[in-house]
Amino acid sequence: MTYHHGNLRSALLDRAATVIAEEGIEALSLRALARDLGVSHAAPGRHFKDRADLLAALAAEGHRRMTAALNTAATAAGDDPVARYNALGREVIAFSLRHPAYFQVTQHPEVERHSDPSLMAARQAFGDTVRAAAAAAQAVGWRPDEDLEALQLFSTAAALGAASVLMRQSKFAGRPTAELLAIAGRVIDLVIPPSLEALRQES
Amino acid sequence: MTYHHGNLRSALLDRAATVIAEEGIEALSLRALARDLGVSHAAPGRHFKDRADLLAALAAEGHRRMTAALNTAATAAGDDPVARYNALGREVIAFSLRHPAYFQVTQHPEVERHSDPSLMAARQAFGDTVRAAAAAAQAVGWRPDEDLEALQLFSTAAALGAASVLMRQSKFAGRPTAELLAIAGRVIDLVIPPSLEALRQES
DNA sequence: TCTTCATGTTGTCACTGACAACATCGCGAT
DNA sequence: ATCGCGATGTTGTCAGTGACAACATGAAGA
Secondary structure, three states: OOOOOOOHHHHHHHHHHHHHHHHOHHHOOHHHHHHHOOOOOOHHHHOOOOHHHHHHHHHHHHHHHHHHHHHHHHHHOOOOHHHHHHHHHHHHHHHHHHOHHHHHHHHOHHHHOOOOHHHHHHHHHHHHHHHHHHHHHHHOOOOOOOOHHHHHHHHHHHHHHHHHHHHHOHHHOOOOHHHHHHHHHHHHHHHOOOOHHHHHHHO | OOOOOOOHHHHHHHHHHHHHHHHOHHHOOHHHHHHHOOOOOOOHHHHOOOHHHHHHHHHHHHHHHHHHHHHHHHHHOOOOHHHHHHHHHHHHHHHHHHOHHHHHHHHOHHHHOOOOHHHHHHHHHHHHHHHHHHHHHHHOOOOOOOOHHHHHHHHHHHHHHHHHHHHHOHHHOOOOHHHHHHHHHHHHHHHOOOOHHHHHHHO
16 A cells, blocks of 8 residues: 555545535445545544534634635725625635535534534634624614624625525526626616615615 | 335435434445344345445435425515525525534535436426526516526525534524524625616616 | 225345454664 | 664454335225
8 A cells, every 4th residue: 555645635625526516425434435545434534523513623624714715805996995895705605606515514403513623713704804894884774783793694694695505506507607696786786786985876 | 034124215314314413424324224223234225235325315305395495485475585585595504514414425525526417307496496586586676687597506605615614613503593593694695696686776 | 896006114235434453574773 | 983863654344324215003995
């Protein structure tokens, strides 16, 4: 045996991501992963306590990347806090469409219940980013009467739900990404005005 | 052996629902179910081809009950189509809170991908009910420019996402049901006006 | 009564996650 | 230089699980 894979941990995470993208989370097996990488069936155990632990690590990575994507999208959106929060919503959907494996793993109930510390930290960082943007939009007049954290949680859930619909519903299957993103934009606009100006015109 | 359980099929579904409510879908095992009911490990196979088949049957039942709940909620809401659609949104959340096992199983990705004919029929009936209500609201002026099916799908996803947040987020854990339903109402109001009158005042 | 079919039983297989005991590699202290 | 030790990987094994096949039982109708 050649032994010595070197970076088995990241190789496992990579392979897991592609397996999940192709066949879904249920099809993921530690032993199959080990076989795919030409390594013994117990080798994954050195890096991940169990299957849930691997999924948690993958989900943490997904949250970190989503957070990073949101930050660049926010700065690209300019100064208007309402437009920024709207852009965040769109980016949640765009990122999900770009990275279906991360979407699946972060949204999977089995993983959501899991309380790995590094996963919880990544989740919290993601929530903090969204909450800060929601607070800025609220500060300039968007939904001033609602509880901030509730606004954050429910708008995030709505955006992720929309992403799920766009990925799973046959109505949208096979449509080009650009079209899906356009639809995503309209959906986000239902909840968050596209700009401060639009918000002021509403009422 | 006493043999002859009589109605093993519905006993399996019942027991499965309580197991799911208590320990989650992942904890569900056909063999454990058989043990719980004092029946041999292969007996469930007579009624459900495999684990996914049992989950599909449970999900179909969930969709049927949700649809029934929506219909009674709609008639109770009176004649205003906007108020009716708003009430439907609230009832989606209320039903989910009342029946967490059905919620979990209908929303679980593993089950959502499944294409059991009776499950698909139940899903379609649910979708038809929501779409009819959305169409009525649209006919009196709600979001007239949006695609009807998209409106239906995304508003359903938003309501279900809100239900998920209310059930899973620690922020809402342990709060009395009445309070959760009040929050649910505010969330629905973010997307669907509470009445035709409110809709007309918006713009 | 006899047959037939639905329902349940026993037996078995491959696969999986999990654990324990052992092997090897590389690196840092002596 | 080497010694020792911790990190990483290996082989071996166990119980739980889903799935299937072959058989048993009981009820209902020809």
